[in-house]
Amino acid sequence: MKRYEQLAQDIADMIKTGVLAVGERVPSVRHASKTYRVSPSTVYQAYYLLENRGMIRSRPRSGYFVCSQPQQAVPRSKSSPHTLKFTDVDVSELVFSVLGSLRDPDIVPLGSAFPNPTLFPMSRLARSLANATRTMDLHSVVAHLPEGNQDLRRHLVQRYAIANVQVPLEEVVITDGALEALNLCLQAIAKPGDLIAIETPAFYASLQALERLQLKAIEIPVDPHDGIDLQVLAKALKKHPIKACWFMTTFQNPMGATLSDDKKRELVSLLTRHQVPLIEDDVYNELYYGRQQPKPAKAFDSEGYVMHCSSFSKSLAPGYRVGWVAAGRFSRQVERLKLMTTLSASIPAQLAVADYLQYGGYDRHLRKLRHTLEVQQNQMRTAIDHYFPKDTRVTRPEGGYFLWLELPENVDSLELFNMALQEEISIAPGPIFSATRTFRNCIRLNYGNPWDARIERAMKTLGKLASSF
Amino acid sequence: MKRYEQLAQDIADMIKTGVLAVGERVPSVRHASKTYRVSPSTVYQAYYLLENRGMIRSRPRSGYFVCSQPQQAVPRSKSSPHTLKFTDVDVSELVFSVLGSLRDPDIVPLGSAFPNPTLFPMSRLARSLANATRTMDLHSVVAHLPEGNQDLRRHLVQRYAIANVQVPLEEVVITDGALEALNLCLQAIAKPGDLIAIETPAFYASLQALERLQLKAIEIPVDPHDGIDLQVLAKALKKHPIKACWFMTTFQNPMGATLSDDKKRELVSLLTRHQVPLIEDDVYNELYYGRQQPKPAKAFDSEGYVMHCSSFSKSLAPGYRVGWVAAGRFSRQVERLKLMTTLSASIPAQLAVADYLQYGGYDRHLRKLRHTLEVQQNQMRTAIDHYFPKDTRVTRPEGGYFLWLELPENVDSLELFNMALQEEISIAPGPIFSATRTFRNCIRLNYGNPWDARIERAMKTLGKLASSF
Numbered sequence: 001m002k003r004y005e006q007l008a009q010d011i012a013d014m015i016k017t018g019v020l021a022v023g024e025r026v027p028s029v030r031h032a033s034k035t036y037r038v039s040p041s042t043v044y045q046a047y048y049l050l051e052n053r054g055m056i057r058s059r060p061r062s063g064y065f066v067c068s069q070p071q072q073a074v075p076r077s078k079s080s081p082h083t084l085k086f087t088d089v090d091v092s093e094l095v096f097s098v099l100g101s102l103r104d105p106d107i108v109p110l111g112s113a114f115p116n117p118t119l120f121p122m123s124r125l126a127r128s129l130a131n132a133t134r135t136m137d138l139h140s141v142v143a144h145l146p147e148g149n150q151d152l153r154r155h156l157v158q159r160y161a162i163a164n165v166q167v168p169l170e171e172v173v174i175t176d177g178a179l180e181a182l183n184l185c186l187q188a189i190a191k192p193g194d195l196i197a198i199e200t201p202a203f204y205a206s207l208q209a210l211e212r213l214q215l216k217a218i219e220i221p222v223d224p225h226d227g228i229d230l231q232v233l234a235k236a237l238k239k240h241p242i243k244a245c246w247f248m249t250t251f252q253n254p255m256g257a258t259l260s261d262d263k264k265r266e267l268v269s270l271l272t273r274h275q276v277p278l279i280e281d282d283v284y285n286e287l288y289y290g291r292q293q294p295k296p297a298k299a300f301d302s303e304g305y306v307m308h309c310s311s312f313s314k315s316l317a318p319g320y321r322v323g324w325v326a327a328g329r330f331s332r333q334v335e336r337l338k339l340m341t342t343l344s345a346s347i348p349a350q351l352a353v354a355d356y357l358q359y360g361g362y363d364r365h366l367r368k369l370r371h372t373l374e375v376q377q378n379q380m381r382t383a384i385d386h387y388f389p390k391d392t393r394v395t396r397p398e399g400g401y402f403l404w405l406e407l408p409e410n411v412d413s414l415e416l417f418n419m420a421l422q423e424e425i426s427i428a429p430g431p432i433f434s435a436t437r438t439f440r441n442c443i444r445l446n447y448g449n450p451w452d453a454r455i456e457r458a459m460k461t462l463g464k465l466a467s468s469f
Numbered sequence: 470m471k472r473y474e475q476l477a478q479d480i481a482d483m484i485k486t487g488v489l490a491v492g493e494r495v496p497s498v499r500h501a502s503k504t505y506r507v508s509p510s511t512v513y514q515a516y517y518l519l520e521n522r523g524m525i526r527s528r529p530r531s532g533y534f535v536c537s538q539p540q541q542a543v544p545r546s547k548s549s550p551h552t553l554k555f556t557d558v559d560v561s562e563l564v565f566s567v568l569g570s571l572r573d574p575d576i577v578p579l580g581s582a583f584p585n586p587t588l589f590p591m592s593r594l595a596r597s598l599a600n601a602t603r604t605m606d607l608h609s610v611v612a613h614l615p616e617g618n619q620d621l622r623r624h625l626v627q628r629y630a631i632a633n634v635q636v637p638l639e640e641v642v643i644t645d646g647a648l649e650a651l652n653l654c655l656q657a658i659a660k661p662g663d664l665i666a667i668e669t670p671a672f673y674a675s676l677q678a679l680e681r682l683q684l685k686a687i688e689i690p691v692d693p694h695d696g697i698d699l700q701v702l703a704k705a706l707k708k709h710p711i712k713a714c715w716f717m718t719t720f721q722n723p724m725g726a727t728l729s730d731d732k733k734r735e736l737v738s739l740l741t742r743h744q745v746p747l748i749e750d751d752v753y754n755e756l757y758y759g760r761q762q763p764k765p766a767k768a769f770d771s772e773g774y775v776m777h778c779s780s781f782s783k784s785l786a787p788g789y790r791v792g793w794v795a796a797g798r799f800s801r802q803v804e805r806l807k808l809m810t811t812l813s814a815s816i817p818a819q820l821a822v823a824d825y826l827q828y829g830g831y832d833r834h835l836r837k838l839r840h841t842l843e844v845q846q847n848q849m850r851t852a853i854d855h856y857f858p859k860d861t862r863v864t865r866p867e868g869g870y871f872l873w874l875e876l877p878e879n880v881d882s883l884e885l886f887n888m889a890l891q892e893e894i895s896i897a898p899g900p901i902f903s904a905t906r907t908f909r910n911c912i913r914l915n916y917g918n919p920w921d922a923r924i925e926r927a928m929k930t931l932g933k934l935a936s937s938f
């Protein structure tokens with residue numbers, strides 16, 4: 001550890017232990033230089049580091065002051081604006097170990113991000129695949145590089161139109177799943193060192209993308225009912241050079257929160273005012289249990305600042321890797337990045353989905369799928385009620401297939417993850433959803449598996465383990 | 470190889486090495502039949518084949534004569550060691566305008582990077598696709614994230630083994646085409662500002678990748694026969710902090726050069742000594758015309774510094790987007806990047822290729838494809854001889870489907886590109902293959918299209934345009 005890092009650490013410890021209180025002035029550079037016997041430039045470096053970590057803040061002509069520190073995030077309480085931090089993201093190792101646990105078919109996959117493939121019309125899709133490739137136009141192999149199959153893109157624009165979202169055909173680029181779409185969007189607008197606003201808790205792939213592209217995160221708290229805190233966001237936009245936001249506006253992973261239409265409109269207008277693009281991850285949109293499909297923020301975007309990303313992986317065709325983006329004013333950049341990085345999505349998969357959308361009965365399948373997921377949510381909530389510690393709190397999302405649990409304070413979800421794995425159960429521990437490794441007593445559970453005795457048993461075991469802390 | 474093919478090969482070798490000179494009479498059928506101890510009909514077949522390839526021509530009642538071959542010597546790239554520059558790469562706009570020209574089916578696609586899809590067993594593949602997805606194991610959707618289908622990877626390792634390259638199964642990751650493989654390798658080992666050695670001329674996608682990732686290029690000249698200049702590379706390695714090399718060691722795009730086994734061995738040992746990884750782009754390897762498949766540099770890699778990238782897009786399944794990488798000591802990093810950026814390649818496409826490799830007759834298809842491409846090369850070379858300016862120089866690659874033409878000094882290939890486009894012909898102008906926009910009087914032509922009157926006409930027009938400078 002370098003000298004200034006050591007110094008920063010010492011001061012951070014003082015802050016954490018309350019030796020330096022919130023709002024208190026940090027020793028002046030001159031004073032610190034004397035006290036710690038280091039050069040003034042070392043002190044500056046240390047203070048700069050602490051500032052970057054959001055622990056202290058400079059006030060012009062007054063020096064540095066201790067910021068209020070983030071509270072342990074709690075599902076129903078909103079974190080306050082002062083808790084914002086810029087964070088170098090480094091969460092991958094943890095995520096990989098969780099994902100690794102899902103490869104073994106003997107493990108009960110409650111930690112999985114994927115719904116069970118038996119929920120999807122795989123054999124009907126295979127028929128579409130066979131039909132479509134039999135009659136495949138050979139020229140199409142190069143004609144639609146990189147934006148993707150014309151029919152598929154037309155179907156998407158039609159589905160947007162039905163949902164009352166006007167998207168021109170030229171804006172739509174087919175991608176290798178939504179994950180590629182999101183990554184391309186991020187690359188199109190940010191370069192190393194840039195600051196990106198994400199949710200906390202956030203989908204871990206967004207954390208990994210930031211890590212990979214050497215971007216910095218500013219975490220905006222999510223309320224399980226209302227979604228991200230727009231006031232915190234508004235303040236952050238004023239104060240910091242935020243380059244883009246990456247948010248899930250509907251059935252947010254992992255919390256399940258959905259922004260109301262009004263809030264979505266407000267979000268878009270706020271970002272448009274600041275000319276900050278929104279990368280909207282909307283992969284669960286079709287999995288709503290209510291009467292109406294939630295609108296994406298994209299529906300309120302008149303200036304083209306919303307890059308709407310989604311896929312068929314969660315609603316129709318897992319493993320086919322067919323996603324898309326409608327990237328507004330950034331479409332050309334995204335299209336070019338697609339061409340440069342993976343050229344085009346797999347053509348047979350695109351043709352199969354296009355054929356299925358035309359003839360397969362997508363909406364009938366979706367109605368069935370939504371009903372199934374809603375029933376399974378209730379089964380899992382009931383099991384939590386039976387088997388888990390009394391003061392466990394759990395979300396009740398109106399779509400998707402994740403529950404977010406806040407376990408009693410003393411439960412360490414990383415430890416719980418290891419204990420559960422011994423029992424051949426996988427869970428998603430809270431810290432993988434945060435750049436700052438918070439949510440230590442939280443877990444995400446997947447109810448996208450048909451309820452059966454094996455799952456019931458796993459929930460019972462898990463509840464017992466959680467009670468053992 | 471059949472008897473007549475063997476004989477044709479022997480005579481072709483004599484022509485290539487000058488044993489049989491241009492204009493010289495080829496031995497009479499009777500004479501050859503005696504000399505080579507084959508039946509006269511075998512000789513006829515061989516001569517017919519050579520005629521088809523444009524190497525000999527019959528004159529009524531006089532027998533067969535060696536055709537004039539277009540001059541083959543394209544001089545080595547001129548950069549000398551002291552002209553090496555670090556270059557910020559910025560070639561994309563140019564490349565996009567060339568690629569854009571290929572979307573219209575009315576344009577003769579001589580500038581295309583893709584072979585004509587009619588050369589591939591698309592309907593047999595579609596059958597494999599239908600078979601494989603009908604019996605698809607649902608668990609496989611998540612079980613092989615991100616490294617890809619187990620059967621497909623086993624087939625690849627077997628094909629490596631047949632080519633005498635030992636690659637452990639764990640090293641192989643399936644990607645969305647070779648382009649993704651190459652990009653992942655680059656990301657795994659380089660960060661913005663790093664210096665990458667590339668060829669000059671180079672495949673433009675490597676230039677675009679460098680541009681996108683904000684890397685700097687150092688250009689190593691390529692000789693059309695022997696490939697990259699190892700002496701220049703050795704000096705550059707000593708002098709500059711080169712982070713990685715991105716080379717095509719076999720049938721280099723655009724020049725067609727292939728490094729000999731000895732040179733490949735030397736290259737690997739040089740890079741291993743400097744601990745500099747080689748990203749080996751080897752997508753044309755299966756398209757050899759000679760007797761033996763060229764070995765990749767990977768064959769000589771004992772320390773794991775070679776990241777071998779290839780795909781089925783040029784040899785079997787264009788549009789399926791099935792590629793792979795065997796990334797040596799960097800496999801884990803590449804695997805993780807794959808997981809973070811696109812999760813996995815499309816599963817139906819992977820299953821289809823695996824099924825085809827098992828049952829489809831890949832090697833039979835490849836033999837036919839190689840023969841077709843060799844014949845088409847001769848047809849195009851003959852057309853160049855007829856229609857192009859006298860001092861045009863052209864390569865004679867022993868595989869792939871590109872010719873590289875050096876036109877007279879005063880020809881501006883960018884202007885020629887625009888003129889040709891007016892005539893509905895696309896070509897690939899030299900400057901898109903260079904970070905420094907050199908090769909102004911060079912073009913790349915694709916002979917991966919079945920020869921017909923339309924192509925012949927296009928060549929005639931192109932020759933006329935080139936002569937008009």
